[in-house]
Amino acid sequence: MTAPGIVIVGAGQAGVQAAEALRAGGYESSITLLGDEPHGPYHRPPLSKAWLAGEMDAAQLVMRAPDMLARKGIELRTGVTVQRIDRDAKTLQLADGSALPYTGLVLATGATPRALPLTGGDAAGVLPLRSRADASAIAERMAVCIEQDLPIVVIGGGFIGLEVAATARKKGARVTVLEAAPRLLGRVLAPVLSDWYASLHRGHGVQLMLNAQVAGIEADANGVSGVKLADGSVLPTGLVVVGIGVAANDQLARDAGLECDRGIVVDACGRTSDPAIVAAGDCTARRQADGSLLRLESVQNATEQGKSAAAALLGQDRPFTAPPWFWSDQYDRKLQMAGLSTGADAWAVRGDMAGGSFSVYHFQGDRLLAVDSVNAAKDHLQARKLLDAGVSPTPRQAGDVSFDLGGLLK
Amino acid sequence: MAHITYVEANGQSTTIDLADGWSLMQGATTNGIDGIIGECGGSCACATCHCYVDDMLAGVLPPPSQGELDMLENVVAERRPNSRLACQIKASPALEGGVVTLPECQE
Numbered sequence: 001m002t003a004p005g006i007v008i009v010g011a012g013q014a015g016v017q018a019a020e021a022l023r024a025g026g027y028e029s030s031i032t033l034l035g036d037e038p039h040g041p042y043h044r045p046p047l048s049k050a051w052l053a054g055e056m057d058a059a060q061l062v063m064r065a066p067d068m069l070a071r072k073g074i075e076l077r078t079g080v081t082v083q084r085i086d087r088d089a090k091t092l093q094l095a096d097g098s099a100l101p102y103t104g105l106v107l108a109t110g111a112t113p114r115a116l117p118l119t120g121g122d123a124a125g126v127l128p129l130r131s132r133a134d135a136s137a138i139a140e141r142m143a144v145c146i147e148q149d150l151p152i153v154v155i156g157g158g159f160i161g162l163e164v165a166a167t168a169r170k171k172g173a174r175v176t177v178l179e180a181a182p183r184l185l186g187r188v189l190a191p192v193l194s195d196w197y198a199s200l201h202r203g204h205g206v207q208l209m210l211n212a213q214v215a216g217i218e219a220d221a222n223g224v225s226g227v228k229l230a231d232g233s234v235l236p237t238g239l240v241v242v243g244i245g246v247a248a249n250d251q252l253a254r255d256a257g258l259e260c261d262r263g264i265v266v267d268a269c270g271r272t273s274d275p276a277i278v279a280a281g282d283c284t285a286r287r288q289a290d291g292s293l294l295r296l297e298s299v300q301n302a303t304e305q306g307k308s309a310a311a312a313l314l315g316q317d318r319p320f321t322a323p324p325w326f327w328s329d330q331y332d333r334k335l336q337m338a339g340l341s342t343g344a345d346a347w348a349v350r351g352d353m354a355g356g357s358f359s360v361y362h363f364q365g366d367r368l369l370a371v372d373s374v375n376a377a378k379d380h381l382q383a384r385k386l387l388d389a390g391v392s393p394t395p396r397q398a399g400d401v402s403f404d405l406g407g408l409l410k
Numbered sequence: 411m412a413h414i415t416y417v418e419a420n421g422q423s424t425t426i427d428l429a430d431g432w433s434l435m436q437g438a439t440t441n442g443i444d445g446i447i448g449e450c451g452g453s454c455a456c457a458t459c460h461c462y463v464d465d466m467l468a469g470v471l472p473p474p475s476q477g478e479l480d481m482l483e484n485v486v487a488e489r490r491p492n493s494r495l496a497c498q499i500k501a502s503p504a505l506e507g508g509v510v511t512l513p514e515c516q517e
Contacts, residue, residue, distance in 0.1 A: 043451030059429075060436055063451075068442030299456075303449055327455040334477060336455060377480030381457070 003029055004101035006313060007092060009082050009252070010108030011035030012044065013299055014281025016064055017306025018106045019074045025314045031073065032100070034080045037131060040066045041076075045299060047135040048163035049329055053170060054139060061132065085256040087274055104276055104313040107253055107264055108306065111246035111282040111297060116155065120217030125224035126240045129160050138164070141239040146173050150238035151207075153177075153227045155214060157184040159328045161243035162201065166330040169204050176235055177201065178212035178227070188337070190347045190360045193372055197330070204331055246297060248283045261285055263295050268319035270309030278312045280305035286320075294340075298326045323387035325380070336380035339370030339387045348399035351376055359383070361398040368392035385409055412505040416461075418445040419514040428501035434510060435459040435497035445512030452497040454478055458516040459496040460485040467508040468492050471499060487513030 006022060008015045011033050019033050035041070041063040050056040069076050081095035085105070092100040113128030115121055127138050145152050152168055154161040157179030168175045183194035184201075201208050213230035217240065226234040248263035259265040259273040263285030270278040281302035285293040304320040311318035328335045333356060344362035351358030359379040362370040368391075371383035382405055386393070389409060397403045415425045416438055428437045438446035438459070447458035454477050463471065471494070474482065478498045482489055496510065 045451040045453060049453075059440075060432060062440050064442065065440045068440065071442060299449060299451070327450065327453060329453060334453075334455065375477065377454075377477055378483060381481070381484035 003103045004090075005030030005032065006104040006106065007032045007034065007100060007102040008106040008108060009034050009092070010106075010110055010281070010283070011037070011041045011076065011078070012108060012110050012281065013041075013063070013302035014110075014283075014306040014309075015106065015108035016041045016069075017303045018108060018278075018280055018310045019069070020072065021307045021310035022313065023072050023074065025310055025316070027310075027314060029103070030075065032075045032077060033069065034082060034100075035076065035078045036081050037133070038079050039132065040064070040069070040078060042132055044130075047132060048129055048160055049167055051132070052135050052139050052142075052164065052167045058132075082252060085252055085277075087256050087277070090276060102276070104278070106306075106309050106313070107272070107277065107279040107283060108281045108302075108309075109249035109252060109283040111248050113242065114245050114247055116214075116217065116240075116242050116244070118214065118216050120219050120224070121242075123217055123219035123224045124222070125219075125238060126217055126242060128242050129164060130246070138239065138241055142168060142171065142173055145238040146171060148238065149174070151176055151236065152239040152241065153235055153237045154241045154243065155227070156243035156245070157181070157208070157210075158243050158245065159185070159326075161241065162197065162330055163328060164241050164243065165201060165206050166204070169206060170331070174207075175205075176207040176209065176237075178209050178214060178229075180212060180214075182211055184208075184210075188341060189372060190341070190344070190362060192347065192349060192353075193360050193374075196353060196374075200331065200333065246282065248285065248295065250283055253277075253279070253283075261293055263293070265293065266305070266309075268308070268321055269312045269317050270305050270320070271312050278309035280309040296324055298324065300325050323384055325384055333374055334377070336373045336377060337370065338373075338380055338383040339368070341370035341372075344369050346395055348395040350379065350399055350401055361393070361395065363392075363395050363398075366392060366394065368398070379405075382406055382409075412501045412503060413507060414501065414505065415507075415509045416443050416445065417509060417511045418443065419512055428505075430500075430502055432501045433497045434461065434499045434501070435495070437501070438496060443512075445516070446496055447516045448497060449517075450497075454481060454495060454498055457481040457485050457495065460487060460513055460516055461494055461496045461510040462490055462492045462513070463494050463499075464492075464509040464511075467499075467505060467510070470504045474498065485513070486515050486517055 084093040151174040218226040264279040341362040346363040357375040359373040373380040450456040
């Protein structure tokens, strides 16, 4: 009897990467890639940007054509929901009642947007943005709002919300962004950059409300009609986009008794507490050297963990410990972030903030933690090298454009 | 529409019929040409779709933006005068018959 092979639950960035890395790593038995959406793997980053703006067709969003996966011996099965993992029998129970055995299992189940915990939060036209279907539903409703000159409301001034706001403005929609905190992207960006993004959006005509407390959603027969604030005022609207974070999809793993803590706990190589099961991407919480858990939601994390998880199933150690990086496109500004700024207590700005091309360096004491670059790709790529090498400029050096930071790497 | 030929580092050559508006990165990744990664989905954010364009393409393509030039400074393989990021090149009839050569590594 031949071994059942490797099954991958989740056909997003991490799942596809794991499948291809298994083949590239010489794995010769069967690989089955299970996706719960009706279509095959696609790129998520454009959903809040070019796709939402209607500048891209479905074929261009495709990450890998299904026949290309087939050519690599990767069997893609779409519209499949996994109900349970039976670890003793090494078998998955699928929603259609069938069972699927595995030799090795990759969990790449992603994350789910948090729903608005308010009355009316489930009204028609109150939408998250995670999947292609979500983005299409937002685009459809946005078009109606533009036609009827109804404002749209974005709840949450995070990356998803702000990217949607920028795209909506580009399409000519009236946009209000509600952020509960005193500044935008407060957990990630330095205050000076939060303020810069607030100005950028206001300059593009977004009505930005900080310290905003949403009290409820009002709806009529057409769905959402207004957002009620804590002070009793109501913002009339025809579309509410909710971007208040995501929760890791770790239910399958938890039900199977794998260690989970707001995500499937993995080591740097993507291993879970079961030697036959690895995990990758948004669904994971990675145990770091100091014992703390790190949750990242990014393309880089998905691809790197996908490769590590594949290697782990092939019996190899491929730890992912590189500095994290992220990006966000809003209007004609590209923000590229390297490192993690948590714990920063000092900042230096390099470049010209007014001119819109600059970087903010985050320090804890003398140690460089992270660098956020706006339209400054060179600074960003250099920052990744500095962080990877553990080399810190002083804040004074970082802020001095005449000082060659690259020289510190030589 | 344009027929673009991708020559991978191992010499394997594949010609793809690209619809107008498609980037050379999209053409490669959806058709399983492994020499191009395109990790960021075409946002000019990752520099993993580095390619070398032939003289014809070099002659007809608009010059790279500052953002693309900055990313090209950090490609992993050798940067040459004809280095471009495939995600920033959009297919049009002017590109018909173009050939891009892919580097040995992208990351």
